[in-house]
Amino acid sequence: MKRALITGVTGQDGSFLAELLLEKGYDVHGTIRRSSVDFRERIAHLEGHSNFHLHYADLGDSMSIIQVVKKVAPDEIYNLAAQSHVQVSFDSPEFTCDVDATGVLRVLEAVRQCDLQDKCRIYQASTSELYGKVEEVPQNENTPFHPYSPYAVAKQYGFWIVKEYREAYGMFCCSGILFNHESERRGETFVTRKITLAAARIAQGKQDKLYLGNLGSLRDWGYAKDYVECMWLILQNDKPEDFVIATGEQHSVREFCQLAFRRVGIELRFEGEGEDEKGIDTATGKVLVEVSPDFYRPTDVVNLWGDPTKARKELGWNPQKTSFEQLVNLMVDADMAKVAAERASEHVKMNLAEYLEKGIVK
Numbered sequence: 001m002k003r004a005l006i007t008g009v010t011g012q013d014g015s016f017l018a019e020l021l022l023e024k025g026y027d028v029h030g031t032i033r034r035s036s037v038d039f040r041e042r043i044a045h046l047e048g049h050s051n052f053h054l055h056y057a058d059l060g061d062s063m064s065i066i067q068v069v070k071k072v073a074p075d076e077i078y079n080l081a082a083q084s085h086v087q088v089s090f091d092s093p094e095f096t097c098d099v100d101a102t103g104v105l106r107v108l109e110a111v112r113q114c115d116l117q118d119k120c121r122i123y124q125a126s127t128s129e130l131y132g133k134v135e136e137v138p139q140n141e142n143t144p145f146h147p148y149s150p151y152a153v154a155k156q157y158g159f160w161i162v163k164e165y166r167e168a169y170g171m172f173c174c175s176g177i178l179f180n181h182e183s184e185r186r187g188e189t190f191v192t193r194k195i196t197l198a199a200a201r202i203a204q205g206k207q208d209k210l211y212l213g214n215l216g217s218l219r220d221w222g223y224a225k226d227y228v229e230c231m232w233l234i235l236q237n238d239k240p241e242d243f244v245i246a247t248g249e250q251h252s253v254r255e256f257c258q259l260a261f262r263r264v265g266i267e268l269r270f271e272g273e274g275e276d277e278k279g280i281d282t283a284t285g286k287v288l289v290e291v292s293p294d295f296y297r298p299t300d301v302v303n304l305w306g307d308p309t310k311a312r313k314e315l316g317w318n319p320q321k322t323s324f325e326q327l328v329n330l331m332v333d334a335d336m337a338k339v340a341a342e343r344a345s346e347h348v349k350m351n352l353a354e355y356l357e358k359g360i361v362k
């Protein structure tokens with residue numbers, strides 16, 4: 001039985017990858033951070049599985065990483081842990097650098113110090129943000145990097161140190177240069193999830209308006225569940241190599257909004273430009289989407305579009321398993337169900353309060 005260690009198992013990708021590896025018969029070990037409240041919603045359904053184990057470790061603390069690597073002695077490490085929010089990296093650049101750059105070095109060194117460098121394969125969660133202020137469209141493995149945020153600069157160090165350890169010590173360590181991938185488990189402050197949750201809340205009368213930043217920003221959005229399969233394929237390859245993982249299709253934030261609202265039965269028309277642009281409900285004339293400069297970034301990456309040819313040819317991976325429209329729909333449907341469940345539980349609480357007040361229940 002193969003043993004895998006996933007750092008960041010509580011995250012969007014970590015949870016899907018843990019499911020995939022358990023299905024493949026792996027013994028799966030995940031790291032979590034110690035905190036005063038446990039946030040394990042995404043992996044709650046896996047706890048109790050006999051091949052699923054959790055360990056405390058923090059990417060900012062090399063001793064904790066060495067301990068867990070020594071204890072687990074994994075065949076494969078998937079280093080997914082990171083401060084992954086680009087906008088947050090402008091507010092916390094030092095923390096982002098420590099976790100997303102030095103953290104990668106700590107994982108590589110832990111493997112060497114535990115004398116596992118010849119046995120353990122390592123996957124590093126790299127990112128299309130490395131292309132940043134893009135120098136070529138679409139982007140492939142040979143496109144020059146131009147990182148354009150503290151997050152991207154930190155991830156660039158991660159990318160190069162992985163390459164360095166591969167060449168200097170012959171280690172099987174690789175980076176997946178993943179373009180944006182989303183799901184019903186996506187963090188609620190990333191633009192796609194913010195939109196699908198708002199569309200569901202607006203449709204069910206729980207929110208009036210959605211405020212967004214740059215509506216013209218272009219992304220190559222895929223489904224996270226499809227992308228974790230590729231992480232696994234990269235480590236099963238004969239040679240350690242880096243791969244671009246993308247769908248090969250590009251859409252704007254505005255288009256994402258229109259599709260999401262359409263799924264809940266609202267047709268949006270966009271009018272105006274820049275900060276004055278508005279998304280209007282064509283049926284009622286109500287303004288549902290507005291621009292707020294609060295969500296603008298000091299430097300924004302606006303033209304990401306990946307070329308997944310290498311992954312398709314060499315790994316046999318299908319970049320178009322889930323279409324853009326299917327992705328938007330599955331996210332909206334999940335949020336419609338979530339908001340409906342929240343409303344039902346509010347209703348029960350309101351009734352209970354009323355019954356208690358009236359003495360109907362005691």
Ligand code: NAP
Nearest residue numbers: 008010011012013058059080081082084125127178180181
């Ligand atoms: P995510 O949902 O934000 O998950 C990040 C994970 O990292 C969480 O489990 C988080 O733990 C953990 N973490 C954060 N700081 C840590 C620290 N100091 N020590 C240990 N663990 C820490 O991110 P994701 O979307 O799953 O992305 C996974 C990886 O892929 C990240 O490295 C991200 O930068 C990269 N990536 C993501 C995308 C994308 O579109 N999703 C694209 C390219 C690359 P808590 O639960 O305790 O916060």
Ligand code: F7E
Nearest residue numbers: 084086127128129179180189190191192212213214217295
């Ligand atoms: O922004 C624009 C924003 O925060 C996408 C991470 O997983 O993917 C992710 O980073 C675009 C940007 O993702 C809002 O300016 C407009 O141009 O959803 P996002 P991201 O920055 O692309 C990469 C590949 C990673 O590696 C990262 O870990 O949307 N945008 N209005 C907005 N963005 C947010 N968050 N909120 C808005 O209101």
